[in-house]
Amino acid sequence: MSGFNVAAATEVADTLLVLFLALLAAKLGDELFKRIGQPGIVGEILAGVLVGPSVLGLVEADEVLEVFAELGVVFLLFWVGLETKLSDLRDVGRLALLVGVLGVALPLLGGLGIGIVRGDETATVVFIGAALVATSVGITSAVMIDLGVLDRRASRTVLGAAVVDDVLALLLLSIAAGLAAEGEVDVVGVAVTLALAIAFLSFFALGGTRLLQRRPRLLHAPRFSESPLLPAVILCLGLAAFAAQIGLAAIIGAFLAGMVVAETRDQHPIEDEVAPLYAFFPPFFFVFIGTEVDLGALASAGALALLALVTAVAIVTKFIGAYIGARGLGRGDAAFVAVAMVPRGEVGIIVASIGAMTGVVGERLFAVIVGMSILTTLIVPPLLRRLAPRLADAEPEPATVP
């Protein structure tokens, strides 16, 4: 009859408490790590481990926290999109494609290898491969924003490669899920998913920006809205929701929305107004990742050995694949790109979770993949900070006639 009832009212009160604790933990972790000269994001994730079920048990990853985490990474990539022009991505297109494809191929082979050596069944093998493929561009983007290097050629290559990566990961995940559910690959389903994804990307990456270039006041017609914030946020949520509905990552939609808005003349006021949303939501994303770790299931020599192996393979294969792809940028930039592609973050966790749900990824393997996702995420921010000062300068903006 009605959604609002006693149980729900108490739930809402409890949810406020969880959101408060998660945000407080994130902020304290961030501050602590910044004071000891470390990246704040690492502190936020470890704060999530601390308050999560593995240690203090104050914050559980329930549906509401997941939605806040998702909006966190959605606004993160929306912000990145706002800072990115489509032409910037087009300039690095071929390079990004190479980085994306090679950065997927080698980890896939590594993951399949681990599964085959372990003697897992086919569906499990494919899931390990898919989990090693995934790149969490959210983590890298946050670090690149902090370091102020979003405008560099290397950073744009990372963003472009992340889009390629996500399309390939979607393909793999469709295959893996088909294998787990039916024992065979649903070729038509996979093809339809891919076609939808590519059509969506092409339409909005090309059509959306052109539309707004022709009608620059669409988001800010004087009689339509006092502030361009809500129209921009609605576009962001709409494209994110649509991307998620067709199986892509929601953040790809948010990234496209950001790029579309960046073409309008309202870019700067929108950036100012999105900034607080960008400050508010992403901490939930980092804490959420931390709460997913299951220290209990990792507390055996066998599990730790497997974790070490999977993590090492995940790092080495992604680094080498992406480095080869990015060679053309020169050593320093190629190393930055290769390291930036390493974090598996929430994407590895999602793949593992789908495998766990369908029963082909056991509890220990699940904990190992989550552990690998978090370890690959934790080592990257400090490395990127060391590599950032050696990056090639941003190209000077061509003079524009107003």
Added chain:
Amino acid sequence: MSGFNVAAATEVADTLLVLFLALLAAKLGDELFKRIGQPGIVGEILAGVLVGPSVLGLVEADEVLEVFAELGVVFLLFWVGLETKLSDLRDVGRLALLVGVLGVALPLLGGLGIGIVRGDETATVVFIGAALVATSVGITSAVMIDLGVLDRRASRTVLGAAVVDDVLALLLLSIAAGLAAEGEVDVVGVAVTLALAIAFLSFFALGGTRLLQRRPRLLHAPRFSESPLLPAVILCLGLAAFAAQIGLAAIIGAFLAGMVVAETRDQHPIEDEVAPLYAFFPPFFFVFIGTEVDLGALASAGALALLALVTAVAIVTKFIGAYIGARGLGRGDAAFVAVAMVPRGEVGIIVASIGAMTGVVGERLFAVIVGMSILTTLIVPPLLRRLAPRLADAEPEPATVP
């Protein structure tokens, strides 16, 4: 094992879609109503009715939407708190107490009267009374912000009276819930709840602001944080969660947090940064209220007659009670205060829901109380807009030495 699984991942994708639709509907309703010269809030609530289960069925009031709605009214009252100084409230203290008490007493008698005439059992009678008592200061606050009259003496009286109102409503709701569950009043429980509520209000209203007056840089120590936004938001969520945990409305905690922050020298930068959160979340609150209406259960002559009676009693008793209390302000201001106290909004809906859960409020009575809550909410914004120009001017700020 893990919160993140296939079902949850699909749920998150669906939730993004619901949030997108809710925000889009709210924005369109707001724009449409502003264009035809009506208050935007009314448009947002009616948009909620339209997309809700009663008409289009696009948006259901699930847990996530409820949390967003709650944060909407939390940030709304946090904003109001930021604009309010404790001394302003103290100045209208006696008047606010009078408005609060009389604005509770008359609707209570009216509600009890309706129940007794209908021949309801005692617990049901008390629930009808409690539902007629509640005031939704969220709605009124949003209108007062839009009209730019938050600094007037009448507006401050409304805010103070709302706090009094909420404490009395808590008392009544404790009694009603005790009657429904046990058949008798849990005197000790009611007393403890009240004592906690009053201790909380006194401590933060007095202690909190004094602490920050003495240590004005607490929220913005140079090494502690780049921006004062997150510490302020954490304080807001913390006090809101604590208020909700002890049975008060979360918005009372948010309002206190806003007043505490308003005492710091960071008030203005924080206002600028909170503004986008204030733009983003409240539309979910207005849409949520609209989705709660059940047009089907009201589609009979008997239900409509009861709705008309309950709504008329709700309006007349609250107006007369509050008007008598506010007489000292002069006719124009007293009328503004009395109208501003009329909306029952989400508070009436919550009371009805608790009654429905415990089985003492039937489906038809539930729909009637929800309908009354929404009708009392819809008529107020246009009336306040007519009354606002006649309000006494804001008192001139005393000259301050920097």
